[in-house]
Amino acid sequence: MSQATITRRYRFCAAHRLHTDQLSAEENWTTFGKCNNPNGHGHNYVVFVSVRGDIDPVTHQVLDVSRLDAVVERIVVQRFDHQDLNLDPEFATQTTTGENLVLLIWDLLVDQLPAGRLVKVGVIETRDNYFEYSGSVESMRREEGVRHG
Numbered sequence: 284m285s286q287a288t289i290t291r292r293y294r295f296c297a298a299h300r301l302h303t304d305q306l307s308a309e310e311n312w313t314t315f316g317k318c319n320n321p322n323g324h325g326h327n328y329v330v331f332v333s334v335r336g337d338i339d340p341v342t343h344q345v346l347d348v349s350r351l352d353a354v355v356e357r358i359v360v361q362r363f364d365h366q367d368l369n370l371d372p373e374f375a376t377q378t379t380t381g382e383n384l385v386l387l388i389w390d391l392l393v394d395q396l397p398a399g400r401l402v403k404v405g406v407i408e409t410r411d412n413y414f415e416y417s418g419s420v421e422s423m424r425r426e427e428g429v430r431h432g
């Protein structure tokens with residue numbers, strides 16, 4: 284059976300501030316510069332979710348996009364849209380970098396989609412900043428375990 288990948292785009296607006304408790308106030312400023320401003324700032328985040336799988340012989344689809352939309356809207360968009368990312372429980376001890384955000388979105392989605400289907404998450408933070416994550420070796424092994432029992 285032929286396989287294909289579908290990528291769907293989602294959007295949310297959120298505020299954040301780059302800061303870590305592992306550094307002093309001065310070190311935070313040196314490391315993160317204006318992004319450490321206590322007033323915070325915002326982004327129109329764009330999230331790409333890529334799902335791979337067999338093309339169903341009847342529907343001719345990998346996955347109905349409305350099913351994907353329902354999951355991503357509920358798990359990601361509703362959670363982050365018009366929120367301060369620094370106040371999200373998952374960011375209580377983590378810095379709200381694009382790197383950490385793309386990993387968090389992966390972790391939130393991977394168990395909500397059919398096993399082995401999620402292949403990549405991408406996050407655009409600014410016009411010039413794009414982050415992506417395709418899962419860890421551990422998560423791939425876990426997925427294999429699910430597939431093969």
Ligand SMILES: Nc1nc2c(c(=O)[nH]1)N=C([C@H](O)[C@H](O)COP(=O)(O)OP(=O)(O)OP(=O)(O)O)CN2
Pocket residue numbers: 301318324379380381382408409410411412
């Ligand atoms: N490795 C990372 N570096 C930076 C991140 C990040 O998540 N990972 N994030 C930021 C900021 O959040 C930020 O708001 C981007 O600011 P800036 O550097 O000003 O962004 P751009 O140059 O892409 O956009 P402009 O609007 O043109 O300033 C910074 N670094």
Ligand SMILES: [Zn+2]
Pocket residue numbers: 299318324325326
């Ligand atoms: Zn920022």
